[in-house]
Amino acid sequence: MYSTAFLDLPPMQAVSGEVHLPGSKSISNRVLLLAALSRGTTTVHDLLASDDTRVMLDALRQIGCVVDETGGSTVCITGLGGRAPLSPAKLFMGNAGTAMRPLTAALALLGGEFELSGVPRMHERPIGDLVDALRQLGCQIDYLGNDGYPPLRIAHAQGVPALALSAPIRVRGDVSSQFLTALLMALPLAAATQAVVIEVVGELISKPYIAITLQLLARFGIVVEHQNWQRFTIPAGSKYQSPGSIHVEADASSASYFIALGAIASSATGEKGIKIQGIGLDSIQGDIRFVEAARAMGAVVTGGANWLQIERGAWPLQAIDLDCNHIPDAAMTLAVMALYANGTTTLRNIASWRVKETDRIAAMATELRKLGATVEEGADFIRITPPAASTSTAGPPQGASAPSEDSEPRAAGSVGAPSGWKPASIHTYDDHRVAMCFSLAAFNPAGLPVRIEDPKCVAKTFPDYFEALFSVTQTATDHIPVICIDGPTASGKGTVAAAVAQRLGYRFLDSGAMYRITALAALRAGLAIDEGHEARIAAMAQNLPVRFEGGKVLLGGDDVTDAIRTEEAGMNASRVSALPSVRTALVQLQHSFRRLPGLVADGRDMGTVIFPDAPLKVYLTASAACRAERRHKQLISKGFSASIEDLRADLEARDARDSTRSVAPLKPAQDALVLDNSTLTIDEAVNQVLAWWQERQPFAVSAPG
Numbered sequence: 001m002y003s004t005a006f007l008d009l010p011p012m013q014a015v016s017g018e019v020h021l022p023g024s025k026s027i028s029n030r031v032l033l034l035a036a037l038s039r040g041t042t043t044v045h046d047l048l049a050s051d052d053t054r055v056m057l058d059a060l061r062q063i064g065c066v067v068d069e070t071g072g073s074t075v076c077i078t079g080l081g082g083r084a085p086l087s088p089a090k091l092f093m094g095n096a097g098t099a100m101r102p103l104t105a106a107l108a109l110l111g112g113e114f115e116l117s118g119v120p121r122m123h124e125r126p127i128g129d130l131v132d133a134l135r136q137l138g139c140q141i142d143y144l145g146n147d148g149y150p151p152l153r154i155a156h157a158q159g160v161p162a163l164a165l166s167a168p169i170r171v172r173g174d175v176s177s178q179f180l181t182a183l184l185m186a187l188p189l190a191a192a193t194q195a196v197v198i199e200v201v202g203e204l205i206s207k208p209y210i211a212i213t214l215q216l217l218a219r220f221g222i223v224v225e226h227q228n229w230q231r232f233t234i235p236a237g238s239k240y241q242s243p244g245s246i247h248v249e250a251d252a253s254s255a256s257y258f259i260a261l262g263a264i265a266s267s268a269t270g271e272k273g274i275k276i277q278g279i280g281l282d283s284i285q286g287d288i289r290f291v292e293a294a295r296a297m298g299a300v301v302t303g304g305a306n307w308l309q310i311e312r313g314a315w316p317l318q319a320i321d322l323d324c325n326h327i328p329d330a331a332m333t334l335a336v337m338a339l340y341a342n343g344t345t346t347l348r349n350i351a352s353w354r355v356k357e358t359d360r361i362a363a364m365a366t367e368l369r370k371l372g373a374t375v376e377e378g379a380d381f382i383r384i385t386p387p388a389a390s391t392s393t394a395g396p397p398q399g400a401s402a403p404s405e406d407s408e409p410r411a412a413g414s415v416g417a418p419s420g421w422k423p424a425s426i427h428t429y430d431d432h433r434v435a436m437c438f439s440l441a442a443f444n445p446a447g448l449p450v451r452i453e454d455p456k457c458v459a460k461t462f463p464d465y466f467e468a469l470f471s472v473t474q475t476a477t478d479h480i481p482v483i484c485i486d487g488p489t490a491s492g493k494g495t496v497a498a499a500v501a502q503r504l505g506y507r508f509l510d511s512g513a514m515y516r517i518t519a520l521a522a523l524r525a526g527l528a529i530d531e532g533h534e535a536r537i538a539a540m541a542q543n544l545p546v547r548f549e550g551g552k553v554l555l556g557g558d559d560v561t562d563a564i565r566t567e568e569a570g571m572n573a574s575r576v577s578a579l580p581s582v583r584t585a586l587v588q589l590q591h592s593f594r595r596l597p598g599l600v601a602d603g604r605d606m607g608t609v610i611f612p613d614a615p616l617k618v619y620l621t622a623s624a625a626c627r628a629e630r631r632h633k634q635l636i637s638k639g640f641s642a643s644i645e646d647l648r649a650d651l652e653a654r655d656a657r658d659s660t661r662s663v664a665p666l667k668p669a670q671d672a673l674v675l676d677n678s679t680l681t682i683d684e685a686v687n688q689v690l691a692w693w694q695e696r697q698p699f700a701v702s703a704p705g
């Protein structure tokens with residue numbers, strides 16, 4: 001997961017390969033609760049691991065269920081099966097509607113005293129219709145903040161009061177279908193001896209989610225009949241019966257981003273779009289009908305029992321006018337697809353967007369406009385006209401990576417005119433879907449990067465969304481930014497570069513370590529580091545299985561972080577780096593680190609030789625005295641003894657050798673910015689590099705929202 005303040009997506013072009021999507025949120029949280037209400041143990045395969053399921057699992061543990069998560073994505077839940085839940089308990093529901101609403105109803109009918117709260121936005125999301133229905137039954141539920149909203153208290157310390165079950169329980173269905181889902185999952189607790197009827201008041205929205213609820217209830221032994229989605233009957237004698245084991249399909253709403261990707265991006269050479277694993281056209285999730293909408297816009301979608309294949313068809317996409325009430329979540333993806341359409345797209349009957357993770361109609365309108373679209377919004381609709389040449393006022397601001405005349409084609413296709421698109425920093429409102437769907441704007445025909453603020457908000461349902469996206473997208477190498485940080489030994493470049501990479505979510509290449517690793521591997525293979533062994537060392541270097549992971553340097557399966565950090569290893573690295581064919585062999589390996597979303601490379605010749613086209617080159621230096629002192633402190637802290645004088649003499653000798661060698665001598669690139677950090681803290685140096693980087697970005701800094 002990217003936990004950076006923002007994630008800059010370079011302009012992207014093509015798609016290929018396949019993705020395995022994480023489990024459905026809606027199925028996961030329903031199955032967890034139903035398993036908790038059943039007797040015995042339910043083994044849940046491919047459970048979604050995300051914020052929304054985390055809060056559900058934690059709550060179930062708190063109320064006394066045994067939750068065994070030792071099996072990775074297979075989780076075992078031992079249910080209450082008639083036992084009373086542990087109480088009192090304070091349960092934190094984050095921003096998970098699928099946990100907050102159904103647990104409120106289930107706990108009210110189980111008895112005990114509970115406080116349910118969530119993140120501030122959860123306290124703005126309505127729950128009044130559900131509480132009204134439960135109060136109608138006789139439940140005692142108090143609001144702890146504003147009436148109609150969480151947090152709330154279920155005050156059944158003395159047990160569940162006598163419930164009024166003879167008349168139908170009436171619940172409004174026009175704000176959220178989750179209120180009805182909550183009642184449907186909880187009321188079997190009260191239907192042991194008599195049937196229970198629920199009547200929906202007003203139009204029921206998001207109906208396919210009720211279909212999921214009914215399907216899963218049936219898997220747990222409860223068959224609910226309904227008349228036209230208005231009147232639901234839970235039969236007398238209902239009893240939750242665990243199916244023993246159950247499998248969670250991949251999430252259909254998460255699939256929408258990749259279906260859209262297949263519709264928007266061209267196929268990589270020799271490939272046929274993108275394949276999605278884990279969900280097929282026969283999915284029980286309503287959002288699978290996003291496929292119909294995507295097809296209407298031009299996507300070519302085929303599918304089998306557990307897979308979908310998507311290819312670009314009509315291009316530009318066809319504008320649509322669609323009632324999206326049945327696919328409220330995936331419809332947000334259509335709003336971004338609309339940017340690539342041949343006209344104005346209208347998405348209707350989406351009033352519920354206003355009471356979800358954020359006011360999604362307002363959020364989508366604001367962010368789509370930032371990209372250059374013309375957007376009209378109403379109480380329950382959004383209308384999007386893509387960026388067009390005629391609306392263009394200015395191209396990208398100075399420093400933006402606008403396409404140059406001779407550059408390779410940058411566009412996903414020729415939609416409208418590229419000049420209407422604007423570089424935007426997308427505010428994400430702590431809404432996973434805003435972050436995910438706007439990533440698709442990186443395929444814009446203007447070749448502009450897109451900044452996604454607070455990318456970790458995807459953790460609600462798809463923590464590794466961006467990793468999955470990068471695993472199936474391609475772009476021209478020169479679109480992938482590289483920040484080079486070169487400098488002499490002990491200048492702090494490794495520390496600064498790693499921190500810059502971490503702050504930007506970029507990959508990290510410690511090229512100095514490559515030489516150290518090569519030297520170590522050579523010596524381990526019994527090869528002395530001299531000209532006589534140059535060819536053999538070079539051959540070995542070409543296939544060096546090196547990785548930099550979480551501050552560790554890995555050679556094959558070996559953690560060589562410490563072994564390559566000794567002074568001796570440094571001297572060996574310097575020697576090995578003077579062998580020209582070893583340097584050549586390592587060039588390709590170093591180039592292979594330039595992958596989405598970007599790279600920070602530290603070394604001595606990153607800007608001059610390896611990545612001469614890097615958009616930012618920094619030459620980081622410090623006085624010899626200062627560097628000797630830092631190295632001294634570093635060694636002492638590791639328990640090595642050393643004299644500052646010797647260290648200074650050593651590093652001056654190394655500077656001289658590095659800067660006079662015939663191949664790639666150490667010197668600042670012509671276009672490098674020199675940063676002498678003798679008097680700077682690490683943070684100050686990092687911030688300076690980030691400030692320089694920021695100056696090269698086309699994004700206007702957005703107001704905090």
Ligand SMILES: O=C(O)C1=C[C@@H](OP(=O)(O)O)[C@@H](O)[C@H](O)C1
Binds near residue numbers: 026097176177
């Ligand atoms: O029941 C469910 O699993 C859901 C129902 C929908 O909410 P509404 O019924 O509030 O539209 C949907 O937006 C949400 O993401 C999940």
Ligand SMILES: C=C(OP(=O)(O)O)C(=O)O
Binds near residue numbers: 096329356357
């Ligand atoms: C509306 C959503 O979530 P919730 O389950 O919290 O309602 C969503 O995931 O888009």
